[in-house]
Amino acid sequence: MTATGSTSALKREIRRASRIDAEVRTSVAIVGAGACGLTAALMLHDVGIDCVVLERDAVPSGSTALSSGFIPAPDTRAQRAQGIVDDSADRFAADIQAKAHGDAAPALVQAYAQAIGPALDALQQRHGFDWIVLDGFLYPGHSRHRMHALPQKTGAALMARLQAAVEAAGIPVLTQALVDTLWLDTEDRVIGVGYQRPDGREERLACDVLLLACNGFGGNAEMVSTLLPEMADATFGGHAGNDGSAILWGEALGTRLRDLGGYQGHGSWVTPQGALMTWAVMMEGGIQVNREGRRFHDETRGYSEAAVQVLAQPDGIAWNVFDTPLLALARGFPDFCEAESVGALRRCESVAQLAACIGCDEIVLQATLDVMGMGYASAQPDGRSFSRVLAAPYFAVKVTGALFHTQGGLDVAPDMRVLRQDGSVLPNLLAAGGAAGGVSGNAVWGYLSGNGLLSAVAGGYLAAATAATAATAATAAKLIGNLKESNGE
Template sequence: MSAYQQGRKIRQPGIVRASSMAADFEVPVVIVGAGACGLMTAIALRESGIDCVVLERDASPSGSTALSSGFIPAAGTAVQKAEGIDDSVALFAADILAKTRGTAAAHLVLAYASAIGPALDLLQQVHGIRFEVLDGFLYPGHSVRRMHAVHERTGLALMAQLERAAGNSGATLLTESLVRELWLDANDQVLGVGYERPNGTIERVACRYIVLACNGFGGNREMVAQLLPEMRDATFAGHAGNDGSAITWGQQLGARLADLGGYQGHGSWAVPQGALISWALMMDGGVQINARGERFHDESHGYSEASVQVLAQPGGIAWNVFDQATLDLARTFPDFGDAESAGALKSCPDMASLAALIGCETSVLEKTLDDIAPGIINAHGRSFMRSLQAPYFAVKVTGALFHTQGGLDVDGNCRVLRTDGSAFSNLLAAGGAARGVSGNAVWGYLSGNGLLSAVAGGAIAAATIIKSLEESA
């Protein structure tokens, strides 16, 4: 357990200005954070023989990735091509922009959509991380099947494989190393970082480049209350490391911040089990029903905006309702199996027992389910391929905040931008630390945008550093 997790009082993140730095050691690149973004950066740097150290606050790498389903959207990968899936960077970018109604940062949309395919191919072909394209359904907003997952279909398994690949490539990973200081000279040139060890001492490492791959601000209640007021009382289902350090550093540096109103919520967080229920159930024909026995939104629009819809219902809860055919699909996801084992799944042989479980009038529920039938476009604008058949299954859920999508503004090379639009030459940011491609509101989140930004951003940050080092050689 890290010092931070033990609750010991620690110094706040800060900027140190100096002309030089007395360091314990030196390395070309320091990467702050060993989530998917930091590990991808390290893997890509080591492909070019560049030494780097990844500083991770926890005793073992996890971050938001380990808490996710681990699904990464990508276009034009070798896996897609092998399955005959016709996709392209242009189509993927168009889907991202369409979900945000054109409000996402266009330069990042193109950069990430272009970089993610080669990044996954590198991980598979060079580092043995085998990906599968999810089949049987489309996540909201995606035109084709492009969601890639490791065989286990969990974020935890993805993290384990990324950590293995980074270690095998020769990257140095220091855990229980909580970065609190960024050192720069008067001209904004990076000098290094200071990080806190479990015994309270500060160690310092000098470097030529820093990549902030650390966090968003979902775990910082004050920032959430200020920037995302609709989620101030929501369950935070993300990683505690999302404390807003990158934003604090950015403010102290005079860096530009962007899209701070963007975030990934999720309208399917099982209570009281505290488990993620895959939105694939909704896309397969399941529905969300409130305590009155009524549907209240179009579930096919996406799980992120559903978080706000669910929280607005009586008691801030809803029931995911589906039938045997969807249950069979659900059981292919290990996370669902864990939730079922924990008692989240309820079985109801008929309409009356389902109404009793929800606590609503049977007649109201019957009318609600009658509208779920082929050829009917109901009041919420959703059409269905089939009706729900007894027996019914249900999971009680609430809306949760998973991670934020706003942060340090970056250019297409993941270099941090100042408020005047100029770029820091050797300070980079990606993943949760940086602005994402979800626009400035919850409804702009396209399924997988978090891992898209993390993995593609990490690959781009590494490429930027590699090019810079080659030019300066």
Template sequence: MSEPDAQAAPELSLSVLIIGGGACGLTAAIRLARAGVECVVIERDAVPGGSTALSSGFIPAAGSRVQRAAGVADSVEDFAADIQAKTGGAAAAHLAQAYARAAPAAIDALEQAGLCFELLDGFLYPGHRARRMHTLRQRSGQALMAALGQAAADAGALVLTRTLARELRHDGLGRITAVACERPDGTREHIGCDALILACNGFGGNAAMVREHLPAMADAVYGGHAGNDGSAVRWGRELGAGLADMGAYQGHGSWATPQGALVSWAVIMDGGVQVNRLGRRFHDETQGYSEAAVRVLAQPDGVAWNVFDDQALALVRDFPDFQAAREAGALRTADDVPALAALIGCDARALADTLRSVARDAPDVHGRRFMRALSAPYHAVKVTGALFHTQGGLDIDARCRVRRADGGLFPNLLAAGGAARGVSGNDVAGYLSGNGLLSAIAGGHIAAATAAEIAGMALADEPSR
């Protein structure tokens, strides 16, 4: 909750306080600490992870040093246009531009802090016109979080783990004065600050908020982090902050069931298909894995099968998330169409007709154009639709300052990442691959500069080199 400030002085007071030690909070902390700005991160878990640790760890950016070194022709303008195109023009224009501009600078700054990025190769995620997914060699969100944590420690940023932010204290006029935190032994302490960055969470783990804002996902599997409990939204409501794009979220139509593991959409983009238990395709899979969640859930029994071949398997076999799904027993293999039909439990003739349609070098009935046919042996994974994380939240301006419901700005309250509105419009179909980490990394980079300015310091610009 949020409460008007009491008279008792906080036990500790500093320039910038950050709630949330995920990718957003750590990106902000790294930039602040490397510039000599005093900051502390409050993190509820013993080891920072959040939504990022559950992701593939791919960060989209146009114009970074890594992308230029790879000879990829891309631009901030093209990236912002791709964001808007995915949403049909519904993405917050000021944020799409701000995040597209900040992303390459944020990637370059993190490289200077010790992270080593490379471009993901071999395929394009839906909606991206160029290779712009930045990844660590390990290709996992856990590796990204470990690297960010090490960079934060090297920079001298203090991360208070196992510390739960309980309430925001303010002066009655909207200026945040302190945060009340609960330590593992149950004791509370108040930490004062000149500027507060909410980098904590979305609301995907709050069943009541999901029912209110995302009714299509009310009964879906939740594949996100338990810390996404809607605290930022709740605090914002209590303070009178505006909310925006609350109907936006990242779903995923490739959640292995019953294993509960993510199966990379790369197998689909490299020629794979989704069929229902009748052996029929039901959508253009290249439109995106987020909206696929709703389409899969609409199929009989709310499930589908990812069907792909050895070529696609070779592309993803080393991805940690795919390895986890495989080790859990999600991957099945069939030598021919009758065996695949028996595995799925569908009519072999219907499935054969479906796979024959994949061979056509022309748009099919769903609008997808296949460049090659699938060949035996066939691989299959039974999947369902899942909710991963929300893309709506506190309304913010291009500098990540939280807006009041009446349009004004809070003097020292900032938000980014899952706590704030993203750039996915107001619907599941607006999610462009990587939008979550774009909001986290670019948003954290921007919020750091804004917070430093509020605290009376200025960070040097870090244009992409």
């Protein structure tokens, strides 16, 4: 599958040369200072490999800062500290594959499931990340409590913590450096990158290994329209830097692309305020109704596929409806508190008031709520059952469906090396996180909660191990070459 027809104005070039005239050389160059790039940089630092991170923005943020900051991982120190001792990489891999209906890349699923626990433990032990496990409810598709977060429970806090760790380690992060050119020799070996500065100057960085950690194509409207037509008119809740750069470079190099139809949507984007409302409310008994006051899907199947369901409703609008116990749960998440602070939450003392708020017929809405009671004995027609009926006062939040980030990209081996069309690996080009094909299969319903940050952190961890080995080998080869040259050989 290709991304042919993507934005022609986006300049992403491949240049060939035997050497690059660069101002600086580093062992590993990393394009993108999100969770993937910064995790990789920290892991490289820990084993004594120098690297430089190049970031297009003045302040690193990316998709990570816009996320909830939750990372699924099995068999971690944080889990065991909270008494969760029955999780494993195999169980996690099975959950990923079950959500993707068996469509996720098996080798990558296994690699991520095995790597993410050690990655979070390394960040905790070496860099002081104080992980907690959200154990009050299960996210859709997860069979164990394994969603890790920092105590602040936001993606912005996760980014701030990663940046602080990178700064403390003395790792150079070059901001306002928009990489637009990859330099390779005739044997497909990356020798450096070119990047634009805000004043238009072009600068170059030579490297022994290159890691693309620059995310997907959700911010490229033309690529979204071509590859994800059902999301063409959806709100984009991701970062503008998701412009498809990695895919464009991959196409120019003739690499294999994978799962370009996979993405993370969200059916709970608060409108018009523009904030994310936690799906925990849906999992614990909240419902979504359309403008007519009717439920229209099983909310517990997942927030990603819910985006498509919500957008299919009149005007692409739904209302999240819940009650006092669920409001208390929601208020445990900073994103919801922010949305509430700007007027997103409506309180209704009766069904009549709730119907007036939504703009629907009271009789229809009452029937929707009454049907919930039937769930005690048998499942609803859509497959969902309820443990209790919502009680007044009712609370409502107006939402729409949104696209957050894409899950397809460059096809990679389990060690994050980029694959050619014939399945062979490029010598020293790596891709991870949103730049690489993920583990959500080729459709919106394959996204298991947390797959985005799973790919970012586990991918960064794995890429660092591969880059460290390759960089060490390159250094050894140079030393041998210099020795031979000095001996006149």
